[in-house]
Amino acid sequence: xKNRLRQKFLRVSLPQAFALASCLAAFTATLxxxxxxxxxxxxxxxxxxxxxxxxxxxxxxxxxxxxxxGHTFFIxxxxxxxxVALGFAYAxxxxxxxxxxxxxxxxxxxxxxxxxxxxxxIGLVYLxxxxxxxxxxxxxxxxxxxxxxxxxxxxxxxxxAFLMFYVALEFADGRLYEAAGVMGVxxxxxxxxxxxxxxxxxxGSACFVCFTLAxxxxxxxxxxxxxxxVLATDIYKQVSGQxxxxxxxxxxxxxxxxxxLCFLGDRLFTSKNxxxxxxxxxxxxxxxxxxxxxxxxxxxxxVTLCLLVLVAALCMGALVKFYPYDMNFTWKHFQFNAxxxxxxxxxxxxxxxxxxAVLGAAFVFAVAxxxxxxxxxxFLRKYGRLLSVLPLALPGMVIGLSFIFFFNSKQNPLxxxxxxxxxxxxxxxxxxxxxxxxxxxASLKKLDSEFENAxxxxxxxRWKTFLRVSVPLCLPAILEIVMxxxxxxxxxxxxxxxxxxxxxxxxxxxxxxMEEAGDISQAAAMSLLILGIxxxxxxxxxxxxxxxxxxxxxxxxx
Amino acid sequence: xxxxxxxxxxxxxxxxTALHGVSAGVAQGEFVCILGPSGCGKTTLLRILAGLxxxxxxxxxxxxxxxxxxxxxxRKLGIVFQSYALFPNMTVRGNILFGLQQQKxxxxxxxEEKAAEMLRLVDxxxxxxxxxxQLSGGQQQRTALARALALSPDYLLLDEPLSAxxxxxRAKLQGEIRAIQRSLGVTTVMVTHDQxxxxxxxxxxxxxxxxxxxxxxxxxELYENPVSPFVADFVSEWNPAHFRNMEGAAx
Ligand SMILES: Nc1ncnc2c1ncn2[C@@H]1O[C@H](COP(=O)(O)OP(=O)(O)OP(=O)(O)O)[C@@H](O)[C@H]1O
Ligand SMILES: [Mg+2]
Numbered sequence: 001x002k003n004r005l006r007q008k009f010l011r012v013s014l015p016q017a018f019a020l021a022s023c024l025a026a027f028t029a030t031l032x033x034x035x036x037x038x039x040x041x042x043x044x045x046x047x048x049x050x051x052x053x054x055x056x057x058x059x060x061x062x063x064x065x066x067x068x069x070g071h072t073f074f075i076x077x078x079x080x081x082x083x084v085a086l087g088f089a090y091a092x093x094x095x096x097x098x099x100x101x102x103x104x105x106x107x108x109x110x111x112x113x114x115x116x117x118x119x120x121x122i123g124l125v126y127l128x129x130x131x132x133x134x135x136x137x138x139x140x141x142x143x144x145x146x147x148x149x150x151x152x153x154x155x156x157x158x159x160x161a162f163l164m165f166y167v168a169l170e171f172a173d174g175r176l177y178e179a180a181g182v183m184g185v186x187x188x189x190x191x192x193x194x195x196x197x198x199x200x201x202x203x204g205s206a207c208f209v210c211f212t213l214a215x216x217x218x219x220x221x222x223x224x225x226x227x228x229x230v231l232a233t234d235i236y237k238q239v240s241g242q243x244x245x246x247x248x249x250x251x252x253x254x255x256x257x258x259x260x261l262c263f264l265g266d267r268l269f270t271s272k273n274x275x276x277x278x279x280x281x282x283x284x285x286x287x288x289x290x291x292x293x294x295x296x297x298x299x300x301x302x303v304t305l306c307l308l309v310l311v312a313a314l315c316m317g318a319l320v321k322f323y324p325y326d327m328n329f330t331w332k333h334f335q336f337n338a339x340x341x342x343x344x345x346x347x348x349x350x351x352x353x354x355x356x357a358v359l360g361a362a363f364v365f366a367v368a369x370x371x372x373x374x375x376x377x378x379f380l381r382k383y384g385r386l387l388s389v390l391p392l393a394l395p396g397m398v399i400g401l402s403f404i405f406f407f408n409s410k411q412n413p414l415x416x417x418x419x420x421x422x423x424x425x426x427x428x429x430x431x432x433x434x435x436x437x438x439x440x441x442a443s444l445k446k447l448d449s450e451f452e453n454a455x456x457x458x459x460x461x462r463w464k465t466f467l468r469v470s471v472p473l474c475l476p477a478i479l480e481i482v483m484x485x486x487x488x489x490x491x492x493x494x495x496x497x498x499x500x501x502x503x504x505x506x507x508x509x510x511x512x513x514m515e516e517a518g519d520i521s522q523a524a525a526m527s528l529l530i531l532g533i534x535x536x537x538x539x540x541x542x543x544x545x546x547x548x549x550x551x552x553x554x555x556x557x558x
Numbered sequence: 559x560x561x562x563x564x565x566x567x568x569x570x571x572x573x574x575t576a577l578h579g580v581s582a583g584v585a586q587g588e589f590v591c592i593l594g595p596s597g598c599g600k601t602t603l604l605r606i607l608a609g610l611x612x613x614x615x616x617x618x619x620x621x622x623x624x625x626x627x628x629x630x631x632x633r634k635l636g637i638v639f640q641s642y643a644l645f646p647n648m649t650v651r652g653n654i655l656f657g658l659q660q661q662k663x664x665x666x667x668x669x670e671e672k673a674a675e676m677l678r679l680v681d682x683x684x685x686x687x688x689x690x691x692q693l694s695g696g697q698q699q700r701t702a703l704a705r706a707l708a709l710s711p712d713y714l715l716l717d718e719p720l721s722a723x724x725x726x727x728r729a730k731l732q733g734e735i736r737a738i739q740r741s742l743g744v745t746t747v748m749v750t751h752d753q754x755x756x757x758x759x760x761x762x763x764x765x766x767x768x769x770x771x772x773x774x775x776x777x778x779e780l781y782e783n784p785v786s787p788f789v790a791d792f793v794s795e796w797n798p799a800h801f802r803n804m805e806g807a808a809x
Contacts, residue, residue, distance in 0.1 A: 013629075450643035453610050458657030458709065459631045468656070472647040 013374075016462060020370040020380055023363070027387050031399075031430050037409070038402035041249035055250045068229040069254065072215055075146060075230060076258075079153040079214035084206050086154070087161025088199075090303060093296035095169040096195070098288045100297070106166070107538075108304040111311055113159045114534035116491040116508045117219030118515055119314060119527035120155045124148060124224060125520070126313035131324050133313065144226035152220035155310065157210040158303075160435075164209065167439070168202035169195070171446075177284055205438065208392060212258045216395030219493055223515055231255050232494070235397050239498060249405070252398045259393030311531070317524035333525040340517055341510025346529055349507040352424050353489035360429040360436065360485040365478055368440035369470060373452055392434035396494030399431050404498050419501035427495040432488045436481040443477035444470065476545055483541045487534050559622050561586040561745050562607065562713060567616035569602055576602040578769040580616070584713075587743045589736065591756035593792070594766030600749040601640070603766075604715050607747060608637050620712075636706030636744075637715040640722075642698050644690040650701045651677065651686040657709050676704040679738060696727040703735065707742065714739070716748040720755065732759055753792050757781075765789050 045051045059065050090109060094102050112120060127134050128143040128151075135141055142148070180190050196203075218232035225233060231251055239248035317323055321330045336342050371384045391399075403426075407418045417423045447470065455465040471478065493508045500509055507530055514523040560583030569577040576599045584590050592600045605611035606618065609630040618626045625633060644653050654676050658669040677683045680700040690698055699719055706714060719735070720728045736759050739746050750756050756763045757777040765772045765780065765788075773785045784790035 448641055448643050450639045450641055451645065453608075453630070454637070454639060454643040454645075454705075455656070456610075457608060457630045457633075457635060457637045458705070459660040460656065461660075464660070469645050469647065 013462065016370065016374045017377055017380070019366070020374060020377060020384065023367050023370060024380060024384050024387065027367070027384075027430075030426055031387065031390070031394075034399070034402035034406035035394075037405040038249050038252050038398065041246055041405050042253050044246055046244070046246055055246050059247065059250050064229055065234060065251075068231050068234050071146070071228055072230045072232075075149050075153060075221075076211045076215040078150050079157055080207055080211040082150075082154050083157040083161045083210040083214075084203070086158055086303065087163075087206060087210075088165045088203075089296070089299055090158075090162045091165030091169050092195075093300050094166060096284070096286060097296045098286055098293050099300060101300075105300045105304055108307055109162050110159050110538070111307050111531075112155045113163075113487055114491070114531045114538070115311075115314075115527050116493055116511055116530065117152065117156045117217050118223055118493065118508075118511050118523070119219075119530075120310065121148070121152045121220045121223035122317070122515065122520060122523055122527065123310040123314045124152055124155075126317045126323070126524075127309065129224075133316075136324070144224050145228045148224035148226075149221050149228065149230070152224060153214040153217060155307070156217060156220065157213045160213065161206045161210050164202050164206045164435075165199060167442070168199040205392070208258065208262050209435070212262075212393055212395065215258050216255055216397060216494060218397065218497075219512075222512070232395070232397060235401070236497065239401065245405075248401055252401045255395045255398050256393070258395075259390065262389070262393040314524045314527050314531075317521055318528050320521075323521070333521040334529075336510070336514075336522055336526065337517075337519065340513040340519065340522070341505040341507070345505040345510040346507045346526070348421075348504055349490055349530075350533065352421055352428070352506060353486045355421070355425045356428040356432075356489040357482045357486040359425065360432070361478055361481045363429060364433060364436040364481055365440050365471075365474070368437055368444055369466060372441055372444040373449070373470070388437045389434050391430055391432070394431070396427075396431050396492060397497070399427050400495040400498035403427055403495075419499075419503070421504055423499050424496050424504070424506070425489075427499055428485070428489045428492060431492065431495045432485060436484055439477050439481055439484075440474065443474045447473055475548055479541055479545055479548075483537065486537050490530055490534055560584055560619075561588070561621060562747070563619040563622075564603075564607075565617045565619065567603070567606060567618070568614050569599070569606065569611065570614045575769050577606070580769075580771055582764060582771060582774060584745060584747060587745055589739055589746045589759065589761045590748070590764060591760035591762075592747065592749045592764045592766055593751065593753060593756040595751060598766045599769045600751070600766055601717055604637075604717050604747065604749050607713075608635055608715055609633055634709070634712040635715060636709060636711035636713075638699075638702045638706050638717065638719045640717045640719075642690075642702040644698060644701055644705070646690050649687050649689055650682055650693070650697075650704075653690070653701055653705050654708050657705060661709070672708060676708045679707070680704040680734075694727075695723050696731060699723065699731060700734075703738070707738070707744070711744065713745040713747070716746065718749050718751070721750070721752075728755075735759070765792060 042055055043050060043052060045054070090105075093099050094106055099105070124132075124143060126132060128139075128141045128148070129135065132141075132143070135143075143151075176194050177190060180194060185193065216232055218230075218236055221228070221230045221233045222236070231254055235248050235251040235255065238244045238251060318333050319329055319331075320326070321328045321332075336345075367384065367388060371381050371388065374381070403423060406412065407414055407423060409415065417426070451469055452462070452465055455469065456462070460468075491508055493512060496506060497509060497512065500506055507526055511523050511526050511530075514520070514526065562584040564580055564582045567577050567580040568575065580599075580603065592603060594600050602611060606613055609625075609628055613626060616626075617624055620628075620633065645656065648656065651673055654673045655669060658664060658672055661669070664672070674683070677686050680703055682697060682700055682704065685693065685697060690701065693701065699722075703716075703719070716735075720731055723731065732755060735748075748756075748759070757780075760777065762774060762776055763780055764774045767788050773780060773789045775783075780789060781793050784793050
């Protein structure tokens, strides 16, 4: 019996098992338990009595609420299709063709990531609203309603799709393509037989990410939705407007539909893409093709033009006295009204984002490492994988709402974090966990699994191998994760909208309040400040990443 | 008493049997080659010797002690993986020092001295500041060997160390590995699927086929008395010229 156990666990080390178990326990306590309290709330009446499905019945009896479900699905599906197609084409252009100006295109595509979704919508209002720059040229546009929301969500989700495909397509094993070329396989077949299978896993993830983002975004529908209700605006109205927590919880559970779909869909595209790049992969050599390159160039140019015009509109809104009546230059919109948050909210946001980035990156990478590189522990690892991709399908609002229910309860020993910066950081780390996790896993997968074995045979404890081999080799990915967390924390609204306190306001929420109060120009100004710091952070990242790359290239050349 | 002894080792991956009741012994200072076709369980056997893979049944004895469940770090072994697994972010010297740095008893100077000795041993002293990607295949191979030998292991495991190299480099390294092994007297088990390599390098060869060892013996024994058609087939492809070379070298 003892031997049987030892056979089973010979390759399991106690410290690793302990580390993994504690990470997962923390994860469970801060994510799974709150979700349960949300679920519970949906079946209670305001007095706390169990009422079964009464809340749901009431919800479905209200026609305006019922309509939201259809609306939300419609918006999400259209957005998903559009973004994934556009994101893939754009990423393909930048990685597998000879389009000029790749660097420029790459950075412009990321612009929307750097500003809150409300700002996209505000930018669209400046362009296509009733007094919009483009509207005034005489174009009949129906901005308020589904059209506007979809446009705004496209802007919002496109960079996400693009980035995912970019990462997937960036590393190509040139040998595969050369081999195929030698065997006389045509470009189209190569695309379908080599390129697409390479990104199959990413395609699935990108679809879910875009779908979920659009399904749960609340910035755009709030500003330009008009009377077109979606689930995310409903939940906000129920909770922040009518203080109907139970109905809020009901809508919250409906927002989990993508999560359920994701879970079912997971069977279709399990992360079995073990075909990691091997050490001998060579760089892909792209042959020029005029037709292909000009097509992709025009596509990229069109997309970047739209995005630049959007940002230009925000600048204009922030810098003219009173659009469209007084077009003189002014800085006065940068003096924010204290009632909507003031400049202090901006510095609070910075603080929160730095903490999120540092702690989040450490947590994500540790979890990914433990899941990817430990032996045995099949059950724990399965559970860990499930937890890690769960946030992908969890709308920020659901996380925010379940945090209220869970941490606001007086019995909770962590009650003290409620209303502090800690709960904001925690919600951001969990809310944005999945994409960094996938980044970390992918980069860890690319490392030879024998590294750990080799180090173990040399007598190095695992944590040393982790710090001296895995971390340095994955540094680019880690930096990217830090970056991702920072930028997203700067712009997020959905999770934190229920969690910030009057003592600790943050910029993206201030933006919401400015828009509500009609201070559109101040909102535009705040968007620019957020954009500015995010661009700065990105610049810092690029400089460091380039430094790293140069160093590793030197290692290669010499 | 053999230095390494395997008793009735069986290893199953789910339903598939990778090793079936394998028993064998390796004497102190001996150079053994495990020879067999692809998928017959050679790597699995080697990984069990390293403690990187658990056994389903059976026992592994090292120096007469049951070490079946001893983790790799405690076995005092050196291993060269099929992919070399050199740490790409460390120089040749860094790779060799990595294991030495885990040895708490060694002073800094002693570590440096040992690393320098290893670099001389595998003739890489002038390449010590290069990173693995800047090295040729043969140089990478020698780096991996030096890294494995730096801790003065009791036994050395090599998994197809030469299979990624071209014939010329291969022949040269076969000689070098054997010479280094002789000079250090380290017990060595090497996996290969190349019969010429096995017969020209090994003191004894274990011929494996479909999860079992078909025959164990010196090259001459295998050549003169193959126990099965499978072994005979392997031997017949072998060029006896190598055999004579070996004996000549041994004298
Ligand atoms: N981790 C594993 N899980 C499942 N099956 C495995 C595993 N490792 C090896 N096997 C199987 O065990 C058998 C023996 O594998 P092993 O790697 O030992 O072969 P090998 O003799 O080293 O072959 P090669 O010469 O191709 O390296 C193979 O059929 C292989 O598919
Ligand atoms: Mg093998």
